[in-house]
Amino acid sequence: MPPPIPAHQKRFTANPTRPARYRPGKAVPEDESDENLEDEEEEEVSQPVQPQRRLQAPPAGPTRPQAEDEEEEDDEEGFVTEDEDDADGGAPLPKPAAKPVAQTARTLQPSAQTSATPVIPEQKQDGHEDEDESAGSEEEEEESEEGSEEEGSTSEEDEAPQRRFQRPTFIKKTERKPTSASNADVSESATPAPEIASSHHNEDIAARRLREAESLIKTTIEKDTAARLAGRKDWDDDDDLPPEALVDDTDGLDPEAEHSAWRLRELHRLKRDREAMIAREKELEEIERRRNLTVEEREAEDKEYIAKQKEEREEGRAKSAYLSKYHHKGAFFMDDEESARLAKRDLIGAKFADDVDKSTLPEYMRIRDMTKLGKKGRTRYTDLKGQDTGRFGDEVKRWRGSGYNDRNDGQRDDIRGVDDRFLPDNDRERGGPQITFTFAAETEKALFQLKVSIKVEVEVEIPSTQV
Amino acid sequence: MSHRADASNSLDDRGLYWKESCFGLNAATLLDRAVELTYFGGTYGVAMKPTPFLCLAFKLLTLVPDQEIILEYLNNAGDEFKYVRALAAFYVRLTFDPDEIYKTLEPLLLDSRKLRRRRKEEYTLTYMDEFVDELLTKERACGTSLWQLSARSVLEDLDRLEPRESPLQAELDAMDDADQEMQDVDGRDGSASENGRSPSVRSRSDSDEG
Numbered sequence: 001m002p003p004p005i006p007a008h009q010k011r012f013t014a015n016p017t018r019p020a021r022y023r024p025g026k027a028v029p030e031d032e033s034d035e036n037l038e039d040e041e042e043e044e045v046s047q048p049v050q051p052q053r054r055l056q057a058p059p060a061g062p063t064r065p066q067a068e069d070e071e072e073e074d075d076e077e078g079f080v081t082e083d084e085d086d087a088d089g090g091a092p093l094p095k096p097a098a099k100p101v102a103q104t105a106r107t108l109q110p111s112a113q114t115s116a117t118p119v120i121p122e123q124k125q126d127g128h129e130d131e132d133e134s135a136g137s138e139e140e141e142e143e144s145e146e147g148s149e150e151e152g153s154t155s156e157e158d159e160a161p162q163r164r165f166q167r168p169t170f171i172k173k174t175e176r177k178p179t180s181a182s183n184a185d186v187s188e189s190a191t192p193a194p195e196i197a198s199s200h201h202n203e204d205i206a207a208r209r210l211r212e213a214e215s216l217i218k219t220t221i222e223k224d225t226a227a228r229l230a231g232r233k234d235w236d237d238d239d240d241l242p243p244e245a246l247v248d249d250t251d252g253l254d255p256e257a258e259h260s261a262w263r264l265r266e267l268h269r270l271k272r273d274r275e276a277m278i279a280r281e282k283e284l285e286e287i288e289r290r291r292n293l294t295v296e297e298r299e300a301e302d303k304e305y306i307a308k309q310k311e312e313r314e315e316g317r318a319k320s321a322y323l324s325k326y327h328h329k330g331a332f333f334m335d336d337e338e339s340a341r342l343a344k345r346d347l348i349g350a351k352f353a354d355d356v357d358k359s360t361l362p363e364y365m366r367i368r369d370m371t372k373l374g375k376k377g378r379t380r381y382t383d384l385k386g387q388d389t390g391r392f393g394d395e396v397k398r399w400r401g402s403g404y405n406d407r408n409d410g411q412r413d414d415i416r417g418v419d420d421r422f423l424p425d426n427d428r429e430r431g432g433p434q435i436t437f438t439f440a441a442e443t444e445k446a447l448f449q450l451k452v453s454i455k456v457e458v459e460v461e462i463p464s465t466q467v
Numbered sequence: 468m469s470h471r472a473d474a475s476n477s478l479d480d481r482g483l484y485w486k487e488s489c490f491g492l493n494a495a496t497l498l499d500r501a502v503e504l505t506y507f508g509g510t511y512g513v514a515m516k517p518t519p520f521l522c523l524a525f526k527l528l529t530l531v532p533d534q535e536i537i538l539e540y541l542n543n544a545g546d547e548f549k550y551v552r553a554l555a556a557f558y559v560r561l562t563f564d565p566d567e568i569y570k571t572l573e574p575l576l577l578d579s580r581k582l583r584r585r586r587k588e589e590y591t592l593t594y595m596d597e598f599v600d601e602l603l604t605k606e607r608a609c610g611t612s613l614w615q616l617s618a619r620s621v622l623e624d625l626d627r628l629e630p631r632e633s634p635l636q637a638e639l640d641a642m643d644d645a646d647q648e649m650q651d652v653d654g655r656d657g658s659a660s661e662n663g664r665s666p667s668v669r670s671r672s673d674s675d676e677g
Contacts, residue, residue, distance in 0.1 A: 249581040259579065267638070
């Protein structure tokens with residue numbers, strides 16, 4: 001078992017404990033330290049007081065409320081928290097107190113009843129006091145409200161001011177005066193002159209401080225304005241912006257040069273105006289002219305214009321090789337020299353040194369991007385022609401004299417990518433297949449004509465029979 | 468019209484100049500302030516702070532002084548203080564009628580004094596006539612979008628204005644003539660006309676009409 005802790009130290013915090021609430025019928029908790037401290041002192045001082053107090057015992061309860069109202073005002077007057085007055089044998093005016101935290105009926109006393117029944121209260125008091133002297137701190141103070149000399153009952157409380165709640169202690173009215181009176185006496189005893197002097201002194205000090213503050217403010221303001229006038233920037237201007245002086249705007253440094261510069265500018269302006277005017281007039285003329293043309297002529301002109309535009313766009317563009325990659329130079333981040341050089345480059349026709357002509361490769365390998373060779377999911381829907389299973393436009397191609405054939409320098413289709421078996425069979429000169437079969441040509445109405453021509457060279461050896 | 472910082476509701480954006488110097492100005496005191504200007508411009512810096520020029524212009528717009536006062540600023544005060552003239556020219560461009568704008572600002576094209584312009588990050592040198600030209604032809608100046616001014620040709624067609632006569636017009640014509648003659652000599656023009664007249668004559672008459 002740990003050593004027993006003193007009762008009042010049951011809290012381990014430094015906060016002062018609140019005085020316990022009064023509950024009628026319940027024993028008022030003892031405060032041992034208070035007891036110890038106060039009892040010693042109080043007993044000394046209050047010895048003479050006690051008999052007086054007993055005389056004016058607290059009355060019965062019911063009268064209390066009425067009394068309270070009157071008393072409260074008075075009470076507040078008389079309450080002091082410090083030890084101000086000495087024992088005073090003033091006429092014991094009943095000044096009951098309602099203030100203290102623990103209000104007990106026995107302690108209150110109406111102003112009317114001064115010494116109503118000393119006996120009963122006495123008994124009560126005795127009883128109470130017998131019970132606990134410790135309550136003395138409370139009781140005694142309450143009783144002292146009755147008006148008896150205050151004494152240093154508050155002094156005990158003052159001993160530990162930081163820790164304990166300083167209960168306001170009531171001082172009888174008559175006893176109050178001596179305090180103020182004593183102060184007055186003190187002051188009067190000392191000469192009034194120093195007082196006045198001191199007050200003057202205070203005034204001086206205050207006034208001086210004010211003046212100093214004002215002067216400080218004034219100097220700072222003056223400094224600011226001076227700085228600003230001197231040309232420094234405002235506080236909210238950026239420091240790293242260049243000062244104005246970089247650009248000089250003084251006139252008259254070289255009048256002739258300035259004048260000629262002005263003339264140059266003026267002439268430019270005039271020229272600009274004039275050209276704008278000419279352009280405007282040309283436009284009007286053009287509009288007039290077109291209005292006078294017929295519709296067909298207009299369309300013809302439009303077509304020409306579009307064709308010209310197309311040509312301009314396409315002329316720099318080389319024809320790309322079969323299934324070659326198109327390398328775009330990139331839209332961003334080009335340095336000057338580099339970009340100038342690269343802009344002139346012929347990219348579309350660019351070929352790698354060992355580039356293979358893809359038309360010689362088997363169909364499976366004819367891919368634009370060789371890295372995708374062999375990967376799954378490759379579809380070769382490059383153009384519709386490859387998907388076209390019909391013979392759309394076949395007739396047209398075959399007609400003699402149609403512009404279709406002659407357009408692409410005689411070449412009808414793009415034979416580069418077509419498998420051997422599907423190449424046109426009429427072009428023997430161009431290296432078409434050398435085998436052609438021709439069936440009986442009489443049946444022209446045959447729906448299906450298969451022309452196969454075979455050129456066979458046969459060497460026949462005929463043995464000679466005779467010599 | 469958009470002075471972004473000036474039109475903003477927060478007065479903080481207008482900066483110290485506005486708060487300090489532009490309070491309670493009238494036309495006369497504004498002139499005092501305008502005389503102290505050393506540069507013109509719209510807004511500058513990252514935070515788009517308005518220049519004192521712009522603050523004063525805005526103040527003029529709120530004050531709405533009389534036309535005569537503005538013409539005073541422009542001509543008499545402007546003779547001595549070029550930034551006052553620039554300020555008045557800006558105000559004229561913003562508030563006067565098109566005819567009056569042309570009539571008032573075109574004489575300023577003869578003024579060739581240097582002006583300091585404050586841009587977003589630096590100061591640049593320009594000239595009064597260039598500034599006025601910008602006011603007459605461009606759509607934005609000094610951080611403000613200018614309301615659309617009808618072209619001079621339109622007004623000339625409506626007979627409200629006469630074609631502008633520049634003092635250099637004569638010189639320009641002389642130059643043009645010289646060019647034309649050179650063309651004749653070289654035969655660059657190439658087109659020979661039937662009646663033997665040189666093409667230069669025809670083109671010159673064209674330019675005269677225009």
